[in-house]
Amino acid sequence: MRRFLLLAALLLPLSSFAAEGDPHELGTYWTVTSVDTKPGRFVDYLDDLKKYYRRSMDQQVADGKVKSYKMFTNVLPRKDEPDMWLLVEWNSGADLLDTPQEYFEGITAKLFGSLDDGQAASIDRGELRTLLSTTLLREMSFSE
Numbered sequence: 001m002r003r004f005l006l007l008a009a010l011l012l013p014l015s016s017f018a019a020e021g022d023p024h025e026l027g028t029y030w031t032v033t034s035v036d037t038k039p040g041r042f043v044d045y046l047d048d049l050k051k052y053y054r055r056s057m058d059q060q061v062a063d064g065k066v067k068s069y070k071m072f073t074n075v076l077p078r079k080d081e082p083d084m085w086l087l088v089e090w091n092s093g094a095d096l097l098d099t100p101q102e103y104f105e106g107i108t109a110k111l112f113g114s115l116d117d118g119q120a121a122s123i124d125r126g127e128l129r130t131l132l133s134t135t136l137l138r139e140m141s142f143s144e
Helices: 002-020 042-062 093-097 101-112 115-125
Strands: 024-037 066-073 084-090 129-142
Touching: 024 042, 024 093, 042 066, 042 084, 042 101, 042 115, 084 093, 101 115
Parallel strands: none
Antiparallel strands: 024 084, 024 129, 066 084
């Protein structure tokens, strides 16, 4: 019984802290895709991104699915690290996870003329880069 009371006394400050609320707030969801470009193909890949990826992202922003998107380059890459990262900030987890595949197929058809042409372009893009991974993150900040 004494141990239980001691444990309860030790946990009391933690429970009062939790009652005051968490010290953080959750924000938007981000997908982060790491990309390794093929040797000598970095500029070609950027051209492809500008032509298709940018238009796709701009459409998703206009449709209210995506809040923003960014690209980062690896300035001081170490061995086996990606050349760049593509980040997409989603308005909500639902916009990311619950958007029907048909929505994305519609964007593909609009950009490439057909789903088949979009698939062929995706295969061709494999000559420019390798997608290493995609991670889902959720932004958080300190609450006031």
